[in-house]
Amino acid sequence: MSDFLQYLVAGLAVGCGFALLASGLVAVHRVTHVVNFAQGMFAVVAGLTAGSLLSAGLPHGAAELLAVLVAGAVGLLVGLIATGKPGTSAQSALIVTLGVGFVAYAVEIMIWGDNPRSHPGLRGSVQIADAYVQKQSFLVIGVTAVVFTLLGLFFTRTYLGKAFTACASNPYAARAVGIDVTRMGLIAFALGGMLGGAAGVLLTPLLPISYNSDVLLITSGFAAAILGGLTRPGLALVGALILGVAESMVAGYLDASYQTVVALLLMLAIMIWQASQRTSLTEEAAR
Amino acid sequence: MNESVLVLLLLSAIVVTGLSMLMGYAGQVSLGQASFTMIGAYTAALIATHGRPTWLGLLAAPFVATAAAALIGIPLLRLRGHRLAFATLAVQLVLLSVVGQQAWTGGDIGLQGIPLLNIGGYEFSGDRPYIYLALAALLLVVLITRNVVASRPGRGLRALATSEVAAESSGVPVATYKLVVFSLSAGFAGLAGGIYAFYIGYVSPGSFPVLLSFEYVVMVVVGGAGTIWGALAGATAITLLLQWLNDLGTREGMPASAPAVLSYAVYGVLLILVVLFLPRGLVPSATSWWARHVRWPRRRTSEPADTPSTAPKEMHYEPN
Amino acid sequence: MNVIEAEDLVVRYGTATALDRVGLRVAAGELVALIGPNGAGKSSLVNTVLGIVRPESGRVAVHGRAALVPEGRQLFGDLTVDDNLALGAWRRRRDSKARDTGKVYEVLPGLVRLRKRRAGSLSGGEQQMVAFGRALMADPDVVVVDELSLGLAPLVTADLAAQLRTLNAERGMAVLLIEQNARLALDLCSRGYVLEAGRIRAEGTAAELTASAEVADAYLGAVL
Numbered sequence: 001m002s003d004f005l006q007y008l009v010a011g012l013a014v015g016c017g018f019a020l021l022a023s024g025l026v027a028v029h030r031v032t033h034v035v036n037f038a039q040g041m042f043a044v045v046a047g048l049t050a051g052s053l054l055s056a057g058l059p060h061g062a063a064e065l066l067a068v069l070v071a072g073a074v075g076l077l078v079g080l081i082a083t084g085k086p087g088t089s090a091q092s093a094l095i096v097t098l099g100v101g102f103v104a105y106a107v108e109i110m111i112w113g114d115n116p117r118s119h120p121g122l123r124g125s126v127q128i129a130d131a132y133v134q135k136q137s138f139l140v141i142g143v144t145a146v147v148f149t150l151l152g153l154f155f156t157r158t159y160l161g162k163a164f165t166a167c168a169s170n171p172y173a174a175r176a177v178g179i180d181v182t183r184m185g186l187i188a189f190a191l192g193g194m195l196g197g198a199a200g201v202l203l204t205p206l207l208p209i210s211y212n213s214d215v216l217l218i219t220s221g222f223a224a225a226i227l228g229g230l231t232r233p234g235l236a237l238v239g240a241l242i243l244g245v246a247e248s249m250v251a252g253y254l255d256a257s258y259q260t261v262v263a264l265l266l267m268l269a270i271m272i273w274q275a276s277q278r279t280s281l282t283e284e285a286a287r
Numbered sequence: 288m289n290e291s292v293l294v295l296l297l298l299s300a301i302v303v304t305g306l307s308m309l310m311g312y313a314g315q316v317s318l319g320q321a322s323f324t325m326i327g328a329y330t331a332a333l334i335a336t337h338g339r340p341t342w343l344g345l346l347a348a349p350f351v352a353t354a355a356a357a358l359i360g361i362p363l364l365r366l367r368g369h370r371l372a373f374a375t376l377a378v379q380l381v382l383l384s385v386v387g388q389q390a391w392t393g394g395d396i397g398l399q400g401i402p403l404l405n406i407g408g409y410e411f412s413g414d415r416p417y418i419y420l421a422l423a424a425l426l427l428v429v430l431i432t433r434n435v436v437a438s439r440p441g442r443g444l445r446a447l448a449t450s451e452v453a454a455e456s457s458g459v460p461v462a463t464y465k466l467v468v469f470s471l472s473a474g475f476a477g478l479a480g481g482i483y484a485f486y487i488g489y490v491s492p493g494s495f496p497v498l499l500s501f502e503y504v505v506m507v508v509v510g511g512a513g514t515i516w517g518a519l520a521g522a523t524a525i526t527l528l529l530q531w532l533n534d535l536g537t538r539e540g541m542p543a544s545a546p547a548v549l550s551y552a553v554y555g556v557l558l559i560l561v562v563l564f565l566p567r568g569l570v571p572s573a574t575s576w577w578a579r580h581v582r583w584p585r586r587r588t589s590e591p592a593d594t595p596s597t598a599p600k601e602m603h604y605e606p607n
Numbered sequence: 608m609n610v611i612e613a614e615d616l617v618v619r620y621g622t623a624t625a626l627d628r629v630g631l632r633v634a635a636g637e638l639v640a641l642i643g644p645n646g647a648g649k650s651s652l653v654n655t656v657l658g659i660v661r662p663e664s665g666r667v668a669v670h671g672r673a674a675l676v677p678e679g680r681q682l683f684g685d686l687t688v689d690d691n692l693a694l695g696a697w698r699r700r701r702d703s704k705a706r707d708t709g710k711v712y713e714v715l716p717g718l719v720r721l722r723k724r725r726a727g728s729l730s731g732g733e734q735q736m737v738a739f740g741r742a743l744m745a746d747p748d749v750v751v752v753d754e755l756s757l758g759l760a761p762l763v764t765a766d767l768a769a770q771l772r773t774l775n776a777e778r779g780m781a782v783l784l785i786e787q788n789a790r791l792a793l794d795l796c797s798r799g800y801v802l803e804a805g806r807i808r809a810e811g812t813a814a815e816l817t818a819s820a821e822v823a824d825a826y827l828g829a830v831l
Contacts, residue, residue: 035369035372035373081559085563088563090368090369091316091368091369092562092563092566094316094369094372095316095504095508095558095562096558096559096562096563098501098504098558099505099554099555099556099557099558099559099562100555100559101555102501102551102552102554102555102558103551103552103555103556103559104555105547105551105555106547106548106549106551106552106555107552109544109547109548109551110544110548113544114544114547212498215376215380215497216380219373219376219377219380222373223373223377226370226373257384257387257388258384258388260380260384261380261381261384261385264377264380264381265377265381267373267374267377268362268363268374268377268378271366271370271373271374272362272363272365272366275365275366275370276365
């Protein structure tokens, strides 16, 4: 029982990190229809930046916040490159973000080298029943809850947030009322950068990262986001938590080396199931 | 040029010819093409290290890869666009992880001591025989691709790249064609993997990283998807560029990380520039430029209609 | 004074020419009809006037604010009616009072009971009303209505046309009405243009156009 609780909280924490990544993917995809392959890179950049800032003597909180802002700026830059040129198709933009990821590798290796790095988060653990749970896990869960609440309020309550939904819902009409859809896409990229960055600074104390951690991070984020068809952040959150807990349980009860395999197979199963649903729907519509 | 670079170049060209057909004609991006190189390489290695004839290993490599692709292609190819891209990437990550943990595949260490390839008593040793072998394989692959593209189904494929819906409504069996191209491109990768296994002498999960799959995509995009010459040019250009950057990075006075930094940076910048400014790739862009400015200097010709672009039409989201 | 002035507009998509040296003007407070068959380039003209499509050559000027009631309504289906209306004021977003949807409900009281509904769940006539209201939120000097009657029941169309006439009379708001139903358009408007294959074929007062044999033949059908 105590093992179970421990695995559950650890899984939820990792799942929350995936959820932040996934919500960044969703934010960008809703407005621009681009799947941003560089989403995992934002987490890597922020995680490594936070580590450097901490060792430069910046206090906790300030270092993490600054790192998230850096990731936001990187996000804006990625958006400019991937969608700045008019007429770039969504698939071309995906390949461009892949290219940006390579450039990021070069910069990251130059600055931080190619070994995995970590930085200290909240130290110590809490005892619940007879389980010991890392405090950092609770921090990740708490921050994610706050971020998702703020995001929800932003998208449903604010004028700018509604304009985002408008761009996703009907880009032509958005242009007709004067919304600059391209600029909104860039804001979405910056937001995606900050969300990925938040995932990075929160997860790095739990799982050391190196420049090429982005592939597993983006795949996990995509796996979570695809449950909501890359457009629904709520379902992405659910997907991310399932993914995190499933990975943690597999690692705990079976074998740690199979945890990513289980996550990836889950993603494949979801996508194939969705495709079969869609086919039968379109067949019905055609009748 | 270094002879071992030439072997690797030719092997890349074999894989890229298939991937280029998949991207250019079936309009689908595979981010996990190295899975099939790996399956081919392990097939050859397993057969050869279990005392079976090495030629059987080489022969089996493309067939096992084709069969594997056909099997996973049935569910996978119901996906398209970014979903298929991530699905193929996931397949490779699963494969890497599983192969890295099995005793019979040698785990993370892989399979060592693969005997030299022996066909009819002739033993392939050193670089030179493998250059000829890879060249022959490339020739075979190019011939098959040319025939497939020129055949009646091939013309259906061409319709597929422009619009899947239009192709389907005009009676092209879209799903079957996609599966055939996917399996065939996997078979090419498997063949390259088989030759690689005998040439290098060992295989391990580390020889087939996700980055290798990305590298194949870069080669296709840079050369120009859907054209054989584009595939060859892309593979050549990227291999030579990487080789040159590696030489540059390992010169005296350069930091230890210089080769990696240089190659990633140039790679990324090149990929971005080509996708944004030469979206059809180097070879199609160059040939249509040639046609416009050199061959018929006075007459303005429109773009050749038979070179499909990398991006399927339905993925465009700009309504105007 | 003109609220819309377009001269020599040329719009091409690839090799297809959508507009070929088209000129058009709408004076302040005027009701102008633009009629023509499908594919004549009417929507291209609308998109160019609204700045959604950039012309290859020619000049287009809007003096004051223009708002669009797009073809097929084009609402934000995932948002509520009230949010749809509020976003109509996007061009005036710095003015926080501009986002107040109250004044639209006064003009279109039929929308009040729908304010919390998802726009995507409404009927065609209701959606057209919301699209109308959303355009009004921009406090426009001219409203461009792209296909008022398309897909709507005749009674609903007549009701909307009456609303347009009232708005024009009471607020001096100019209207550019794009219609396939030429009879409706020429009844409502004082002046009109006929667009065919990307060119202006005829222009004049509604009376002149109605009297013209060609227009009557092609667009008004047999007059009983």
